[in-house]
Amino acid sequence: MLTDPSHKYGAIPQVDLADRQWxxxxxxxxxxxxxxxxxxxxxxxxxxxxxxxxxxxxxxxxxxxxxxxxxxxxxxxxxxxxxxxxxxxxxxxxxxxxxxxxxxxxxxxxxxxxxxxxxxxxxxxxxxxxxxxxxxxxxxxxxxxxxxxxxxxxxxxxxxxxxxxxxxxxxxxxxxxxxxxxxxxxxxxxxxxxxxxxxxxxxxxxxxxxxxxxxxxxxxxxxxxxxxxxxxxxxxxxxxxxxxxxxxxxxxxxxxxxxxxxxxxxxxxxxxxxxxxxxxxxxxxxxxxxxxxxxxxxxxxxxxxxxxxxxxxxxALPIHPRHPYVGDLVFTAFSGSHQDAIAKGFAAQAPDARWRVPYLPIDPKDLGRTYDSIVRVNSQSGKGGIAFLLQRDHGIVMPRRMQVEFSAIVQAVADASETELTSDEIWAVFERTYLAPVRERSGFILGSHRLFDHADGQGIILTLVDDAGVERVIEGTGNGPVAAAVAALGLPLRIDSFEERSLGAGADALALAIVEVALPGVPGSRFGVGRHANTTTASILAVLSAAARVSAEMARP
Structure with missing residues (x-):
């Protein structure tokens, strides 16, 4: 404990300047x-x-x-x-x-x-x-x-x-x-x-x-x-x-x-x-x-x-990583709330408007810095930062509830690794979770599909191929391809939301489909994602992704 300083150090001096102007x-x-x-x-x-x-x-x-x-x-x-x-x-x-x-x-x-x-x-x-x-x-x-x-x-x-x-x-x-x-x-x-x-x-x-x-x-x-x-x-x-x-x-x-x-x-x-x-x-x-x-x-x-x-x-002296304006981490946010605010600020910032991005008093590009490291993810990060990286680097725009779901998955990975996750590592987690779960969790992939008109609105025939190459054909009907695909799977899935987006621009851009499903007896909802050049195929892949994830949840002891 510090000793009483009053007898050892003097008081702060004052200046007799009653009419100071500064x-x-x-x-x-x-x-x-x-x-x-x-x-x-x-x-x-x-x-x-x-x-x-x-x-x-x-x-x-x-x-x-x-x-x-x-x-x-x-x-x-x-x-x-x-x-x-x-x-x-x-x-x-x-x-x-x-x-x-x-x-x-x-x-x-x-x-x-x-x-x-x-x-x-x-x-x-x-x-x-x-x-x-x-x-x-x-x-x-x-x-x-x-x-x-x-x-x-x-x-x-x-x-x-x-x-x-x-x-x-x-x-x-x-x-x-x-x-x-x-x-x-x-x-x-x-x-x-x-x-x-x-x-x-x-x-x-x-x-x-x-x-x-x-x-x-x-x-x-x-x-x-x-x-x-x-x-x-x-x-x-x-x-x-x-x-x-x-x-x-x-x-x-x-x-x-x-x-x-x-x-x-x-x-x-x-x-x-x-x-x-x-x-x-x-x-x-x-x-x-x-x-x-x-x-x-x-x-x-x-x-x-x-x-x-x-x-x-x-x-031969290092500059501190949190040095104002200059440090390697000074434009980097790990905190979830900071990341969320920064992501929203970038979304709202017009190119010719006065700079107003939360937590960033200066535009990093004015100093020759990039936006690449502004949001970085570790165990302290939240959904906003993870969503920002996926959108910036891969064009993935997740619905808000999906952000909550995926951030929990990323947090678990970050906690287990006890280190920071790069944007590429987050993308790898996204792919494992949403884009490649069908074969791993259900043992089959989509071989082909065919749509046909039906009195209920839309019919679909799905050909599923298992690991041994054996084909299985299933059929369902509904008011559209998504509902028909759910009916064909024979699971009592409830579709809570469905979105389609384009990844990029031009004739060769891929379609991204995101579906949110719920299953009676399984708390909460689950998301599935499909990506394909054909929008209908992307939506069917999203249903299969969600179904495989829900089935995996049901199979857990």
Whole structure:
């Protein structure tokens, strides 16, 4: 049992923002996206990516549509330095893509960082330093004026170093690391120091990036912090306000969404939430959340499975099968009630109508996924899912009572196998149950039939052939072929329902006949199915199927 936390952990901090505006706002457009997969995501791996994997993931990020991509930490990694130089020197960075590199505030690291990107057409250089009390006091032993002076010094150094490379458009990004745990007045003062030292203006672009370095509060508090800063930042019209949420509390996506409502224009994150500890914000989830609200995310996830495979291969980290939008099972329903609702939703969904399929917030085809695995059957499944698979894959439309009957048969098979049943396996059960029971249960098959007119309406002569090839001829009359076939069998069967359908289209389509019969003394009803090119033959086969199933029930001890 957990101990009382009240004496060990602090309460969630609050922001004095009585007139907050973000709760009443609505998202209307996507942010600027910055992928940090190659830096923040890479440093969180058991084994960091080598050159080949980094370059492969970079190309995937470009194809996805990222216009800002963090390439790494070239001052701290020889591999990163060489990759950055390779991409610049060989013109591998598209004209509309801006690379970003990161550095701590040290003279030598900043100089090495400038060397790594000099000559690029345009580049973002990201400065950061922690500003929260615990870091100031325990890690750096610095007070706030000392931190401000350090920021001013290193931004001025960077400004001087970049002046000798006018061929490159230099964009400064400054992050008060640990922003979410720092006093807002301190964060604002440090950001203003960076803005003034860089002299941000129309020709000197700058990004202020506010991270939830470690999540310590609810998303609404982070939104309050962002709105507080958004209102007070100097030269706001020349600043791009960015956020970098982590996921320590599992609310990284919520933090990003609410931060955008509060004034953030840019979001940094990793494709599938990779990153230190519990990860960075999940860009795929965040972007597709926007998409499901009718907002174009500006990123192309139309082949999400291919992107996922590249990410898995490059990072050696698997994507969870229930990961939002991406996981192998995220569009898969095993639950009977879910399957029934999904099947009905597909039946009602018009091609050009607004998407309204229950349990599916997004059309899987928009992500390059198929409908094949949406409904899968195990012991938890119900009639709706089984009926959906038979209709989708084999054109079999079962009456509702037949769905109930057949689902119980499939459930018994699934329980016995203790595993999932594929669509092909369900079809095999259907064939065994309805289409091929006559020889197995009665010892004969239909050899031929002949109809003739009779005073009662319709007469039929059936030739049945047993396993030894011996023919047996029986005759009956009724008000149609089905009733005549029942009379010929000599069983007191009652026909409760009869349906005929076509399997497919065209002259060569097969006919499917479904008959529901009941027998006095045998509880409930049973269904029989016949399939044949001739509709009359299909209906006779359905009667023989039902009769064989009922006879088998009667023969049980």
């Amino acid at each position: 709760p009443s706002r609505t998202l209307t457009r996507a942010p600027i996206w910055l992928s940090t997969d190659l830096r923040d995501g890479n440093q969180a791996l058991f084994e960091p990516m080598n050159r080949e994997r980094k370059l492969r993931l970079f190309q995937a990020l470009v194809r996805t549509g990222f216009k800002e991509i963090e390439l790494g930490f070239p001052a701290a990694s020889r591999t990163d330095f060489e990759i950055v130089r390779y991409l610049i020197d060989t013109a591998q960075i598209p004209e509309d893509v801006t690379p970003m590199v990161m550095t701590q505030l040290r003279d030598d690291l900043i100089a090495h960082t400038v060397r790594s990107v000099a000559g690029a057409r345009r580049v973002i250089v990201h400065f950061y330093n922690a500003v929260a009390p615990a870091w100031r006091e325990m890690v750096f032993g610095m007070n706030v004026p000392q931190i401000i002076a350090m920021v001013e010094h290193h931004v001025a150094q960077f400004k001087q170093l970049t002046q000798v490379h006018p061929e490159t458009e230099w964009i400064l990004q400054y992050s008060p690391e640990t922003f979410c745990m720092a006093e807002l007045e301190v964060s604002l003062a440090v950001c203003h120091a960076a803005i003034r030292a860089w002299d941000a203006g129309p020709q000197r672009r700058m990004i202020i990036n506010l991270p939830t370095t470690v999540e310590v509060s609810t998303p609404n508090v982070f939104a309050d912090q962002i709105e507080w800063m958004h209102r007070r930042l100097e030269r706001r019209e020349h600043i791009v306000l960015s956020v970098h949420p982590h996921n320590d509390r599992g609310t990284g996506v919520a933090c990003a969404e609410q931060a955008m409502l509060a004034g953030a224009e840019r979001v940094e994150g990793c494709l599938f939430g990779n990153g230190e500890r519990s990860g960075n914000v999940d860009v795929v989830t965040l972007a597709l959340n926007l998409y499901t609200q009718g907002i174009a995310p500006g990123l192309d996830f139309s082949d999400i499975a291919a992107l996922a495979r590249v990410a898995e291969e490059c990072t």
